[in-house]
Amino acid sequence: MGKLAISQEELEITLNGIDVGIMLVDSAGRIVFANHKAGLLLGCAGYEMVGNRFGEFMRRVVAPNIMSSDGFTGWVDIVDCALPFSGEDLKFDCQVEYESKGQKRILKLVAIPVQRPGQSSLKTVITISLMSHGDGSLQDVLESDMLGSGWNGFSYGPYTPLIDQADIDRDIIASKEMRVIFRITQEMRKLLDLDDLLKHILSIVSTEMRYTDCSILLPDEDGQNLVMSAGLGMSQELIGIRIPRGIGISWWVMEHGQPQNVPDVKVDHRYYPGAPEVASEVYVPLEVRGKRLGVLVVQKPEKYGFTPTDVKLLMAVAGHIASALEVAQLHSQVKKAAETDSLTGLYNRSSTVCALDRFIESAKQHKGPECISIILLDVDRLKYINDNYGHLAGDRVLVHIAQSLTRGFRADDIVGRFGGDEFIVLLPGVRPELAGERIQQIISDWLDATLTDPAGRQIPVPSASFGIACYPVDGAESRLLVAAADNKLLAAKAKAYENIR
Known part of the structure; x- marks a missing residue:
């Protein structure tokens, strides 16, 4: 096709008559023309595209409608970076999925530089078409000098975009924020268990906000570590x-209450190494009523993976996440208070028996260890200490013994306070012989300690008697096992009394 002289009006009519989306972008990155089909295919019909910067418009208005937005925004970034350059024979294309009126479609997007004689600035034509479509008239336009001659007439005046970028950001953030708030509210009604709520919150962050790599860090009971x-x-x-206090970006955010967008974790001296694939991260404080409860972290495997809009969006929902977290933590504290002994912090009698019932049921269904040993332990001469050194000294002894038992057994074992001077230990998967050896060693270790009362007087550290029963040999129900262990404890105490006599 030969060279044609064509006016701006004729070029617009020609491009609007093509069944392919067309955008003309100048070297400053501004959209100077977009035909009707472009708006329809990109899902932004009704928006005024002309006068807006190509990169901003595509990321903020178009990308939320695109299913494979990561690949799409990557293509936009490449084209955006190439726009200011000249004299390069560049062509960028990509294939993206999007959804319109409930139907999935595949778009082919191509960016082609167009040079005009006597000018060094690179001009670009963006074509958008369905993969199943082709259009011969488009090829005629691209292969002719229509664009070169017609481009001269395009005029858009000063940069006064009809779409305010801040409004676009606010709309996107508000839309996603409302979806996240709705989902979190639903979860708060159904879930009060802290661990379950945390899992569901991250699921919401992943599905509604498309941050598929994310975590929540909370301080431990002592406040000395942030725990993922x-x-x-x-x-x-x-x-x-566990991340020790004062180390890592997460602790910085926890202490300062400010979000951090880290484009390259390797060059940030505060970074505490985690997953090796991580290249960029955003850290957001979870704060409610001036109290910081933890940190939300989102990650990407590529550098510069997050924009200021990501930070705004995460900050917008962080407060709602923190509110849900606060409710769950309060529920957890109430639940813990109902299940634990206030003096020692161990499980109380009822919660220990419930745990034993669960162990037995798992064993019966072959879902857990088939052998369960229980130790019932009675502290010797605690009344003597209370009578001669005071009840505060007696409490000091009980706390010491509770701590010794907790340290001496596995994390999966259950240690509880059964009564005034009695303790109970549940050992799934442990034979009675091994249980007896272990408790004897723990008693020996706690006897080596030196304890003093509030006045500084040394308190004698008492020993203990114990009885051991085992499921299923000594019973198939918790009450039978406890009774069997109690009988053996009484026998041990009687034997010790006889030895003293």
Whole structure:
């Protein structure tokens, strides 16, 4: 096709008559023309595209409608970076999925530079078409000098976009924020267990906000470590990791209450190594009523993975996440108070028996260890200490013994306070012989300690008697096992009394 002289009006009519989306972008990155089909295919019909910067418009208005937005925004970034350059024979294309009126479609997007004689600035034509479509008239336009001659007439005046970028950001953030708030509210009604709530919150962050790699860090009871309490994606394998106070970006955010967008974790001296695939992260404080409860972290495997809009969006929902977290933590504290002994912090009698019932049921269904040993332990001469050194000294002894038992057994074992001077230990998967050896060693260790009362007087550290029963040999129900252990405890105490006599 030969060279044609064409006016701006004729070029607009020609391009609007093509069944392919067309955008003309100048070297400053501004959209100077977009035909009707472009708006329809990109899902932004009704928006005024002309006068807006190509990169901003595509990321903020178009990308939320695109299913494979990561690949799409990557293509936009490449084209955006190439726009200011000249004299390059560049062509960028990509294939993206999007959804319109409930139907999935595949778009082919091509960016082609167009040079005009006597000018060094690179001009670009963006074509948008369905993969199933082709259009011969488009090829005629591209292969002719229509664009070169017609471009001269395009005029848009000073940069006064009809779409305010801040309004676009606010609309996107408000839309996603409302969806997240709605989902979190639903979860708060159904879930009060802290661990379950954390998992569901991250699921919401992943599905509604498209941050598939994320985690929540909470301070431990002493406030000396941040514990990764839940994680998805790259962080899932790191659940339970503890970050000491003052170390890492998460602690910085926890202490300063300010979000951090880290484009390259390797060059930030505060970074505490986690998943090796992580390249960029955003840290957001979870704060409610001036109290910081933890930190939400989102990650990407590529550098510069997050924009200021990501930070705004995460900050917008962080307060609602913190509110849900506060409710769950309060429920957890109430539940813990109902299940634990206030003096020692151990499980109380009722919660220990419930745990034993669960162990037995798992064993019966072959879902847990088939052997369960229980130790019932009675502290010797505690009344003597209370009568001669005071009840505060007696409490000091009980706390010491509780701590010794907790340290001496496995994390999966259950240690509880059964009564005034009695303790109970549940040992799934442990034979009675091994249970007896272990408790004897623990008693020996706690006897070596030196305890003093509030006045500074040394308190004698008492020993203890114990009885051991085992499921299923000594009973198939918790009450039978406790009774069997109690009988053996009484026998042990009687024997010790006889030895003293």
